[in-house]
Amino acid sequence: MQKRKLGNSGLEVSAIGLGCMGLSFGYGPATETSEGIKLIRSAFERGVTFFDTAEAYGPFANEELLGEALAPFRDQVVIATKFGFRDGDATKGLDSRPERIRAVAEASLKRLKTDRIDLFYQHRVDPAVPVEDVAGAVKDLIREGKVKHFGMSEAGAQSIRRAHAVQPVAALQSEYSLWWREPEETVLPTLEELGIGFVPFSPLGKGFLTGAIDASTSFDKTDFRNIVPRFSEENRKANAALVEVLGKIAEGKDATRAQVALAWLHARKPWIVPIPGTTKLHRLEENVGAAALELSASDLSAIEAALRQITVVGDRYPAHLQQRVDR
Numbered sequence: 001m002q003k004r005k006l007g008n009s010g011l012e013v014s015a016i017g018l019g020c021m022g023l024s025f026g027y028g029p030a031t032e033t034s035e036g037i038k039l040i041r042s043a044f045e046r047g048v049t050f051f052d053t054a055e056a057y058g059p060f061a062n063e064e065l066l067g068e069a070l071a072p073f074r075d076q077v078v079i080a081t082k083f084g085f086r087d088g089d090a091t092k093g094l095d096s097r098p099e100r101i102r103a104v105a106e107a108s109l110k111r112l113k114t115d116r117i118d119l120f121y122q123h124r125v126d127p128a129v130p131v132e133d134v135a136g137a138v139k140d141l142i143r144e145g146k147v148k149h150f151g152m153s154e155a156g157a158q159s160i161r162r163a164h165a166v167q168p169v170a171a172l173q174s175e176y177s178l179w180w181r182e183p184e185e186t187v188l189p190t191l192e193e194l195g196i197g198f199v200p201f202s203p204l205g206k207g208f209l210t211g212a213i214d215a216s217t218s219f220d221k222t223d224f225r226n227i228v229p230r231f232s233e234e235n236r237k238a239n240a241a242l243v244e245v246l247g248k249i250a251e252g253k254d255a256t257r258a259q260v261a262l263a264w265l266h267a268r269k270p271w272i273v274p275i276p277g278t279t280k281l282h283r284l285e286e287n288v289g290a291a292a293l294e295l296s297a298s299d300l301s302a303i304e305a306a307l308r309q310i311t312v313v314g315d316r317y318p319a320h321l322q323q324r325v326d327r
Helices: 033-045 061-076 098-111 131-143 157-166 187-194 205-210 233-238 240-253 257-268 281-292 297-307
Strands: 003-005 012-014 050-052 078-083 117-122 147-153 169-175 197-201
Touching: 033 061, 033 281, 061 078, 061 098, 078 098, 078 147, 098 117, 098 131, 117 131, 117 169, 131 147, 131 157, 147 157, 157 169, 157 187, 169 187, 187 197, 205 240, 205 257, 233 240, 240 257, 240 297, 257 281, 257 297
Parallel strands: 050 078, 078 117, 117 147, 147 169, 169 197
Antiparallel strands: 003 012
């Protein structure tokens, strides 16, 4: 597995990480603990050294799962987790008060069975707490050795600059993929200027870009995608054109749609590290295989030309969650 460095931070990770949320939260019933541990350890055996979790995933269950799974080789991996929701519950609203940040860090360290958090993200910008105070709180934790690097998630360019001036931001985690390219407008140029790495979540469009989801797909009643406008039956039908284009390019590369989508992200910048999530071993192997796929200049031009002919339909979040997106 190739390695990549997240910006100027010196934090080196596998070129493909593992987003662990779906093992416990968001996409239907949680995976059995033994199966979750098996998948995480299988990822490590295949060269994955970058694992992403959060107290809000469960809540708490995902950190506990990851802590148990990674305990045998803790010093060989990078663990990223997050703070920022009241009581660790994403349904209760935001809370990035400095005292809350410290409490989350202490609790996460115990659940993760470790003495340090490699990358500690603010899960969402909290308009009630100056981002300078947030960065300062994490700076204190870094000084104490409990945290190694500070990250932000879904933050806009202005918030990133303000935080970075207090404590260097090692990485920004936000949604970015062939069907959500908004970060290209102001966020990516800001990250490049400041030397900050980028960690795209949902790099496969919450599964849509794999080609495994179509207009007739039905989701478990607890699956978050049931309330995502982009996943309405009508919009899935409209967005199928993007999957078709990916399929044609993948055929020419003897690859899968998912591998092309991940390789496209790698080709954008050398400091981009996607974190696809999965509960299935064959999907994990497929995603890891993307690290070895290189898209040529002509491949990338063909993708751009095709995308110009396609309009992706549907918002990526329901209206009541849009307010959490920092501009």
